[in-house]
Structure formats: C-alpha cells, structure tokens
Amino acid sequence: MKLPPMNALRAFEAVSRLGSVSKAAEELCVSQGAVSQQLRNLEDHLGREMFIRTPNSFTLSEDGEEFAEVVQQSLGEIALAAGKVKREKTQRTLTISIYSGLADKWLMPRLGDFYGLYPDVTIALDKSSKNATFKNDGIDAAIRFGDGTFEDLQSVYLFTTEKFAVASPDYITEYGNLDDLANPKQHRLIDCPHGSKDLDALCGRWEHVVASDYTDLEEQLIILPDDHQALNAAIQGRGVALTPNYLMEDDVEAGIIVYANNQPISIPGSYYFVSPTGVRPNNDLDAFRDWLVEVSGKFRTEENIS
Numbered sequence: 001m002k003l004p005p006m007n008a009l010r011a012f013e014a015v016s017r018l019g020s021v022s023k024a025a026e027e028l029c030v031s032q033g034a035v036s037q038q039l040r041n042l043e044d045h046l047g048r049e050m051f052i053r054t055p056n057s058f059t060l061s062e063d064g065e066e067f068a069e070v071v072q073q074s075l076g077e078i079a080l081a082a083g084k085v086k087r088e089k090t091q092r093t094l095t096i097s098i099y100s101g102l103a104d105k106w107l108m109p110r111l112g113d114f115y116g117l118y119p120d121v122t123i124a125l126d127k128s129s130k131n132a133t134f135k136n137d138g139i140d141a142a143i144r145f146g147d148g149t150f151e152d153l154q155s156v157y158l159f160t161t162e163k164f165a166v167a168s169p170d171y172i173t174e175y176g177n178l179d180d181l182a183n184p185k186q187h188r189l190i191d192c193p194h195g196s197k198d199l200d201a202l203c204g205r206w207e208h209v210v211a212s213d214y215t216d217l218e219e220q221l222i223i224l225p226d227d228h229q230a231l232n233a234a235i236q237g238r239g240v241a242l243t244p245n246y247l248m249e250d251d252v253e254a255g256i257i258v259y260a261n262n263q264p265i266s267i268p269g270s271y272y273f274v275s276p277t278g279v280r281p282n283n284d285l286d287a288f289r290d291w292l293v294e295v296s297g298k299f300r301t302e303e304n305i306s
Contacts, residue, residue, distance in 0.1 A: 004045045011038035012050065013075050016060060016068035092284050093122040097132040097142035101228030102271070106246045106299075107143070114291050121284045134276040140285055141275040143292075147202060153274045156289060158296040160270040161244040163204050166252070167260040168237040178240055178260040182211040187260070188239030190222045190230045202269030206242060209265060231257070246299070271296075 003009075014024035015035065025032045043050055050064035060068055098107060103125050111123060126132070132139040134153075148155055165178050178187050184206075191206045210217055222239055224230045231248055234241035240260045251257040273289050 004042055005038075008038045008042035008045065009071055009075065011035045012042050012068070013071045015039065016064065017072055021058065092120060093124050094140045094282075094284055094288055095124045095126055095138050096288075097126045097128060097139045097144075099143070099145070099226070099228075100127040101226065101231070101244075101247050102143060103127045104228070105250065110295055113295070114288065117291065118284070118287055121288070123288065140282070141273060141289070143271055144274050145203065145269050145271055147269060148272055150272070150274050152277060154277050155272040155274045156293060158271045158273055158292060159299050161246055161267065162264040163242045163244055163267055164248065164262065164264060165240050165260040166231070166243050166248055166257045167234050167240045169255070169258050171234075171237045171239070172258055172260060181209050181261055181263060181265070183214060184210060184217075184220065184240070187220065188222060189217070189220045190224060190233050190239045190241040192224050192226050192230045202267065204242060204265055204267035209242065 010028065011024060011034075014027050015021055018024050018027065021032050021035050021039075025035045028035065039050065046067075048063045049061050050067060052059050052061050104127075107125070114123065115121075126139060131144065132142045143158065144150065144155075148157065165181060167175075167178075175187060178184055189206045193205075206217060206221065222233065224233055227241075227244060227247055230241040231243050231251070233239065234243070235251065235257055242265065245264075248257055252259070273292055275285065275289070
C-alpha cells in the first residue's frame with residue numbers, strides 16, 4: 001500500500017476544510033508557499049488536479065471534492081483515536097469493588113488525598129455487595145470483609161471496626177435507651193445477614209449479642225440487606241441497628257442518630273484489600289494499596305484515641 005505523503009494530506013485536508021491556503025498555512029504554522037508546494041506534491045502523486053485554479057479563484061475540482069471527503073473523515077478519526085490513546089496514557093483508571101456504605105462513608109471522603117498524590121490515576125468504585133470474581137468483570141481489586149482468608153486471592157489487612165447500637169432521637173424519646181444489649185426487651189432490632197453463617201459470626205449480628213436464653217429475638221427483628229440500609233432504617237425511627245463506627249460517626253455528630261447504648265461491640269472480622277494472584281504487575285494498583293494501608297493506619301489510630 002503506497003500512501004500519499006502525510007504532509008501533503010495534512011495540507012490538503014486543511015485547505016479543503018478551511019477553503020483558503022492562507023488560513024491553512026496559519027493553522028499548520030507554515031508559510032503559504034509551503035502549503036502550495038504540498039498541494040502540488042499531492043497532485044503529482046495522484047496524477048490528478050485536486051483544485052481548479054484561475055487568477056481570481058481557487059476551488060476544489062470534482063476529484064478534489066470526492067477525495068477531500070475521505071481525507072477529512074480519515075484524518076478526523078485518526079485524531080480522535082490519537083486523543084483517546086493519549087488520554088488513556090495520562091489518565092489511568094483503577095476499578096475497585098467495595099461495599100456501598102464503606103465507599104460513601106469512609107473511602108470517598110479520603111480519596112481527595114490520594115488524587116493529590118497521584119493526579120493521573122482515577123479510582124472508579126464498583127459499589128456492590130457481591131464479591132468480585134476478577135474474571136472478565138473489569139475489577140482490578142476489592143475491599144472486602146472477612147478473616148483474611150480469600151481463596152485464590154492475595155489480601156492485605158486494612159482495619160478492624162467496632163459496632164454500636166444506634167437509633168434516631170425520636171425513637172429513643174418514645175422507647176428509651178437500650179440499657180442491656182443482652183436483653184433488648186421492647187426494642188425493635190434492625191439486623192442484616194452477610195451471606196453465610198461464618199461471615200455473620202465475623203460481622204456481629206443481634207443473635208451474637210443478646211443472651212443465649214433470650215427467646216423473643218425473632219419477633220423483634222427487622223431484616224435488611226446490608227449495614228447501610230440498616231442504618232438508614234434506624235435514622236427513620238424503625239428501631240435499633242448495630243452499626244460499624246465508620247458508617248455512623250458523621251450521623252452521630254450531626255445529631256440525626258444517637259447511641260441507644262454506648263458500649264462498643266467487638267467483631268472478629270476485618271477489612272482487607274484483595275486482588276487476584278498471578279496477574280501482571282500494576283504500579284498504580286500497588287500505589288493505591290499502599291496508600292490505603294497508610295490511611296487505614298491513621299484510621300486505626302483515630303479509633304484508639306476516640
């Protein structure tokens with residue numbers, strides 16, 4: 001395939017689009033003579049006249065009009081593709097799977113610090129309760145809760161949280177505080193499953209908090225899909241929710257939720273940064289992981305102080 005000279009095509013595209021040799025020369029930052037020479041080079045290469053030249057006019061010939069349509073479209077598509085490649089090189093994206101509440105309440109308020117250090121890396125959050133498979137799902141890594149054992153994945157510890165029993169101020173006014181976590185008496189209890197018995201035990205549900213001989217738990221439970229929705233139900237006055245501290249701290253400070261009981265509830269599980277093994281090294285992903293570990297260390301310190 002023998003293509004016309006690229007400089008000649010660029011000059012031809014500019015003149016045919018702008019309708020003027022002088023305007024094309026200005027756009028290309030060359031002299032008018034240089035543009036005219038490139039047009040003659042193109043015509044010599046094609047063996048056809050692309051322009052009709054008279055003392056008072058300079059217009060595209062029939063062949064020139066047909067060729068200009070193809071050249072303008074082709075060079076335009078090349079410019080778009082080049083721009084996309086350039087953006088992808090300078091603006092890199094990592095897709096991270098993360099629980100909705102953890103993303104909204106903990107990670108997103110801190111992401112500005114990461115972008116300050118790595119302005120060319122974009123973090124796209126896939127906020128889902130479903131575990132990423134890392135097989136053709138476009139997920140680079142995930143923040144997951146568990147005991148640190150994740151099959152076929154490498155994991156890095158981030159932090160451990162505590163839970164508190166919280167409710168709306170109006171609910172507490174009507175029903176009073178929950179004085180004894182083991183014996184919730186008349187209180188409505190908001191709970192959420194976590195996929196399996198083993199994971200439930202790591203998360204800390206009401207069944208692990210109330211006394212083993214307490215018999216009314218099933219009748220008092222309101223079951224919702226996740227901690228975030230359980231907290232929202234508590235804000236709406238529907239009952240008392242066991243809520244991780246990272247999820248409810250801002251709402252407590254704002255006064256829209258209060259402690260029904262201020263005793264912290266320790267939970268065995270922790271949050272981990274997990275990613276697939278045996279994949280090509282990714283410096284951006286390593287930087288994000290290391291930043292998360294550092295931020296989590298500060299969060300753990302804040303927890304110890306509070």
